Structures are given as C-alpha cells and as structure tokens.
Amino acid sequence: MTERAAEPDETVQTDQPAQTDGRDDVLRPLTGFNTRAIHAGQAFEPVTGAVVPPVHFSTTYAPESVGRLRRGYDYGRGTNPTRDSLQDQLAALEGGVDGGARAFTFGSGLAAENALIHAVAGPGAHIVMGNDVYGGTYRLINKILGPWGVGHTVVDMADVSAVEQALAASKAGILWLETPSNPMMKISDIAALAGAAHAAGALLVVDNTFATPYLQLPLELGADVVVHSTTKYIGGHSDVIGGAVVVNDPKIADQVQFQQFAAGAVNGPMDAYLTTRGLKTLGVRMDRHNANAATIAQHLQDVPGVERVLYPGLPDHPGHELAARQMRGFGGMVSVQFTGGAAAAKQVAETTRLFQLAESLGGIESLMNYPAEMTHASVAGTELAVPDNLVRLSVGIEDVADLIDDLDRAIASL
Numbered sequence: 001m002t003e004r005a006a007e008p009d010e011t012v013q014t015d016q017p018a019q020t021d022g023r024d025d026v027l028r029p030l031t032g033f034n035t036r037a038i039h040a041g042q043a044f045e046p047v048t049g050a051v052v053p054p055v056h057f058s059t060t061y062a063p064e065s066v067g068r069l070r071r072g073y074d075y076g077r078g079t080n081p082t083r084d085s086l087q088d089q090l091a092a093l094e095g096g097v098d099g100g101a102r103a104f105t106f107g108s109g110l111a112a113e114n115a116l117i118h119a120v121a122g123p124g125a126h127i128v129m130g131n132d133v134y135g136g137t138y139r140l141i142n143k144i145l146g147p148w149g150v151g152h153t154v155v156d157m158a159d160v161s162a163v164e165q166a167l168a169a170s171k172a173g174i175l176w177l178e179t180p181s182n183p184m185m186k187i188s189d190i191a192a193l194a195g196a197a198h199a200a201g202a203l204l205v206v207d208n209t210f211a212t213p214y215l216q217l218p219l220e221l222g223a224d225v226v227v228h229s230t231t232k233y234i235g236g237h238s239d240v241i242g243g244a245v246v247v248n249d250p251k252i253a254d255q256v257q258f259q260q261f262a263a264g265a266v267n268g269p270m271d272a273y274l275t276t277r278g279l280k281t282l283g284v285r286m287d288r289h290n291a292n293a294a295t296i297a298q299h300l301q302d303v304p305g306v307e308r309v310l311y312p313g314l315p316d317h318p319g320h321e322l323a324a325r326q327m328r329g330f331g332g333m334v335s336v337q338f339t340g341g342a343a344a345a346k347q348v349a350e351t352t353r354l355f356q357l358a359e360s361l362g363g364i365e366s367l368m369n370y371p372a373e374m375t376h377a378s379v380a381g382t383e384l385a386v387p388d389n390l391v392r393l394s395v396g397i398e399d400v401a402d403l404i405d406d407l408d409r410a411i412a413s414l
Contacts, residue, residue, distance in 0.1 A: 033093065033214060034283040041088030042276075055273045056081040078261045082269040086276045087244075090234075093213040093279070094226050094246040101219060102253040103246045104260050105272060109209065109229025110136050111265035112243030114144070116225060119259040120203060120252060121173055123149030128166045129176040130157040131384055132184045134207070135376035137176070138384055154383055157181075157188040158319070160196055167200035175200075177223075178207040179216075180323070183335045183371045183392040185310040187319025190326055194222025203252075209233070209362070214286045216327045219248050232362030233332070236278035236285055242267045285364065288397040289332025295400045296393070296407065297334045303407075305344065305414050307389065310335040333361065334393040342388035344414050346370060349391050351410035354403055361394035366403055368393055 044051050061073040073079050087103040095101025106112040117127070117140075127141055131154045141152050155166045157177055167175065175197040179188040190206060197204040205225045206218035212233045218226050228234060230242035247253045260266060267275070290313075297311035312323040313330030323330055338344035348368075349357050355368040359375060369375055371386040379385055395403065 036092045037089065037282055038280050040092035041085040053082070053085055055269050057269050076269075077264045077266060080266075080269055080272070082276075083267060083272045086267075086272045086279070089276055089279055090213075090228075090230075090244055090246055093282075094208070094217065094219060095248065101246050101248050102250075102257075103244055104253075104256050105230065105267050105275070106243040106245070106260070106265050107267050107271070108241050108265075109227070109231060109243035110140055112227055112229075112245050113137060113140060115259045115263060115265060116205065116227060116245050116256060117141070117145060117150065117174070118263065119255040120225075121150060125149070125174070126151040126153065126170045126172040127174045127176055128153045128155060128163065128170060128172045128202075130178055130181055130186070130188070131155060132181045132186060132386075133176065133178050133384065134182045135371075135378040135384075137178075137207070138382075139378040141176075143378075157193065158186060160189065160192050163193060164196045164200070167196060167202055172200070172202050175202050175204050176207070177204065178210070180210045180312055180319075180331060180333065182210060183310075183333075183369075183376070183386060183390065185312055185317070185319075185333065185335050187312050187317075187323045189322055190216075190218050190221040190223055194224075197224075198222075210331055210333055211327060212282060212286060214283050215290075215329045215331060219246070221326060224249060225252065230275050230279075231360060233286065233289070234279050234282060234362075235275045236282065236363060237274075238360060238363035238365065238367075240271050240274040240278070242271055242275050285397060286329065286332070289395060290329040292397065292400045292403065293332045293334050293393075293395040294330065296395055296404060299404055300334070300336055300407065303411055305339055305411050306336060307339045308337040310337070310390075332395045334395060335390055336393065337387060337390045338411075338414070340389070340414055342372070345389045345391050347414060348407075348410045351413055352406050353409075354398060354406040355393065355410075361392070363394070364397050366394060366396035366398060366406075 045053055059076040063069050086105055090103035091101040153166045153170050155162050194204045203224040206223040208218055208226045209229045209232050226246040228244040230244050245256050294313045297309050300306050300309045311334045312319050349370045355366045358367045369392040371392050372388045376386045
C-alpha cells in the first residue's frame with residue numbers, strides 16, 4: 001500500500017471523555033442490535049438526569065489549565081460530545097457484539113470517502129473498484145483524486161479471479177466494494193474479497209450504505225473499513241446529510257482520526273443529533289423497508305411492461321444465495337428495467353405520486369430515481385454506465401398496498 005505523507009507537527013487530542021454513570025459497562029454484554037442502537041453512546045446527562053443527551057453547540061471548551069483538557073475536549077473540529085455520541089453508537093453497531101471498532105463521522109458520505117482515501121493512500125496509490133459503484137464515488141476517485149495521482153481499475157466484483165488479477169497487476173492498496181451495489185443490486189462475496197485483498201497487501205473497503213449494519217456486518221466478514229452515507233437509511237428521514245468511516249484496526253483509526261481533525265470535514269452537532277435520533281430506529285425501519293421491498297419486487301415480476309426486476313431477495317437473482325448467507329435481510333432497494341426503454345422508464349418515474357422523483361434514498365418515504373441522468377450521470381459513456389431503461393426504487397415504509405397501486409397506475413400508462 002502506498003505510504004501516505006508524513007503528518008505535520010500538530011497532534012490530535014485523543015483523550016476520550018470519561019463515562020459518568022458506568023453505562024458502558026452495562027452495555028458490553030448486550031447483544032441485541034436494537035438495544036445497542038438505542039443505548040450505545042447515549043448515557044443520560046448526569047446533572048439533570050435527562051435521558052436524551054443534550055446537543056452541544058459550543059465550538060470551544062475551557063481547559064482546566066494550560067495543557068490540561070476537561071475530559072478530552074478543546075475545540076469542536078477535533079471533538080464534540082454530540083458527535084462522539086453518534087460515533088460511539090455507530091461503532092457499537094458496525095463493530096458487532098465483540099466491539100473494538102471506532103467510528104468517525106463527516107459532513108457527507110463523499111467527505112467520509114475522501115477523508116479515508118487521504119488517510120490511507122497518497123499520490124501513486126491505486127484503487128480497484130467495482131464496475132457499478134455509485135457515480136459520486138467514481139467521480140471523486142476519477143476526477144478529484146485522479147489528478148492528485150491516485151489511479152483506479154474497474155472490475156466485476158462477482159469475479160473473484162478477475163479481482164485478484166487486477167490487484168496483482170495494479171499493486172493496488174485499496175479494494176473498494178459496494179454490496180448490494182448501486183443501482184444494479186449486485187451481491188459480492190465480502191469474505192472472499194477480503195481474502196483476495198489481504199493476500200495482495202490491500203485494504204478492503206465496503207460501502208455498507210444500502211445494507212446498513214442491521215442487515216450486514218462487513219467488519220465481521222473480514223473487511224478493514226466500512227463507509228456510509230449516513231444521509232440514507234441511518235439518518236432515515238431525508239433531513240440530514242452525513243457520512244461515516246468505521247474501522248477495527250487501531251493504526252487505520254488513528255490515521256482517519258488525524259484526517260478528520262486536520263482537514264475538518266466534520267458534521268455539525270445538530271446533524272449528529274438528527275443522525276443519532278434516526279439510528280435509534282434503524283432496526284424497526286429496516287424490517288418494514290425489507291418487507292415492503294420484497295412484496296413489491298415479487299409483484300413487479302408479473303406486471304406487463306417490466307423487463308427485469310433486480311432485487312437480491314428474489315430466488316432468481318444471481319446473488320440470492322450469497323445474500324442470504326451474508327445478510328440478515330435483502331434491503332429496501334429495488335431496481336426495475338422496462339421493455340419500453342428509456343422513454344418508458346422516464347414516464348414511470350415522472351408519473352408515480354407516492355414514489356417521489358428525487359435524488360437520494362433510504363428515507364421513510366418512497367423515492368424513485370432515474371440513475372442514467374441523475375445519481376449516475378457522471379459515469380455516462382463509461383463501462384460503469386447504467387442502463388437507460390432502469391429506474392431505482394427506494395421503497396419506504398408506507399402501506400405496501402398503496403405503493404403497489406401507485407406503481408401499477410404509472411406502469412399502466414405506458
């Protein structure tokens with residue numbers, strides 16, 4: 001892996017705030033996902049007993065004396081109690097019941113990705129990525145980091161042998177994976193790809209945005225780093241932008257922490273609070289997202305005008321068995337291709353009423369996206385280009401009968 005540039009003399013304050021009520025000791029034996037989501041990092045406020053920790057807006061903190069901080073806090077870019085609560089919460093969920101993970105949150109998903117790559121790579125580094133990664137990730141690596149000296153190779157992540165060859169040929173330091181992928185819903189074998197990456201001396205980074213830690217735990221399957229757009233399912237209400245990096249390895253964690261502090265693309269305290277509030281209900285929301293998406297995917301298979309339904313929960317999906325092994329559910333995202341081509345896809349996207357035509361995904365409300373000209377416009381004309389007859393559904397938690405009726409009415413207009 002390419003060595004990153006030497007750190008400047010400025011150091012990061014790494015002291016962690018002391019717990020005031022011992023609740024971390026109580027939480028350690030708890031294995032339930034929803035229990036950890038609600039309680040991890042959420043110790044009650046000791047002065048008033050408020051069960052919801054207050055939002056800390058202060059940008060600076062008075063030390064006890066010169067060089068002696070109060071429980072690790074000095075300046076909001078480096079540390080903030082509200083952000084720390086969210087980071088502890090995410091680490092407890094992505095790290096699984098065995099713990100040991102550290103999480104770092106940022107102002108957006110792309111800010112998190114950018115910070116990670118700067119933390120562990122540098123000019124001359126190389127990234128092997130899937131041939132249908134999110135358009136924004138490709139744009140970041142190709143257009144922003146490419147001129148900085150970071151190269152990339154695109155490969156089908158379902159072909160482990162091809163991935164191994166790409167890693168060897170490029171001497172890549174990072175293998176970048178999305179599973180399920182956006183928007184083609186491909187499923188890749190995390191454990192097998194972790195083995196391939198490590199054999200080549202590379203890190204495996206898994207974008208877990210679609211699955212969330214409720215459905216999939218890449219770190220437990222061998223991944224080195226997990227990234228999220230917390231804007232999506234983790235926030236869950238389409239009202240806060242954010243991103244996260246979660247790691248197990250202490251050295252990588254220190255590198256990411258330094259990058260977070262030194263470059264400063266952190267999320268603000270109100271954004272952290274809103275994300276924390278959303279994360280507490282992730283499990284119950286994902287159960288409904290899963291159930292609705294499965295019902296809709298099965299229904300659409302028999303609708304005239306539909307060419308193909310891409311959903312890993314369908315038995316005929318090529319990644320169905322793998323998804324069933326490494327995920328606890330198949331998610332709330334469904335992609336649909338239409339026999340009428342681009343015109344049909346656009347018409348459906350512009351005709352539904354409950355499914356709102358919009359960017360993003362993962363909120364409680366149902367959204368529909370036309371990736372070829374929206375989320376994935378940046379990969380048009382490349383081998384990552386999305387079929388122009390495809391729409392992507394982010395299935396919300398409304399009553400599924402109403403969602404099916406909405407889709408049926410739109411498709412019947414073709």
